[in-house]
Amino acid sequence: MTAKLDITIDAFNDGDTISDKYAFCVPAEENYVGMGENKSPAISWTGAPEGTASYAIICHDPDVPQDLSFYRSAVCYHGAKA
Numbered sequence: 001m002t003a004k005l006d007i008t009i010d011a012f013n014d015g016d017t018i019s020d021k022y023a024f025c026v027p028a029e030e031n032y033v034g035m036g037e038n039k040s041p042a043i044s045w046t047g048a049p050e051g052t053a054s055y056a057i058i059c060h061d062p063d064v065p066q067d068l069s070f071y072r073s074a075v076c077y078h079g080a081k082a
Contacts, residue, residue, distance in 0.1 A: 003047050003048065003049040003050065004047045005045060005046075005047050005048055005049070006045060006046050006047050007043065007044075007045045008043070008044045008045065009041050009042070009043050010041070010042060011041035011042070012041070020036045020037060021036070021037045021039050022036070022037070022038070022039050022040070022041050023036035023037070023038065024036055024038045043057065
């Protein structure tokens with residue numbers, strides 16, 4: 001049986017607009033954008049396949065204020081054995 005990986009981000013739901021607290025840039029009247037708080041939301045997961053030693057998390061932000069895509073990534077070594 002295949003393990004089911006469940007990922008939880010309590011800060012917002014899938015498809016929701018991300019609040020200014022977690023945004024790098026926010027709409028602004030002057031200069032079109034301003035700096036958001038750029039906080040990292042807490043991410044948790046359960047159900048990783050047996051033998052999992054590390055995780056790579058990639059967030060694609062396709063609607064940045066300019067004509068480009070933005071990728072954020074994090075690598076987590078939770079419980080990895082040497």
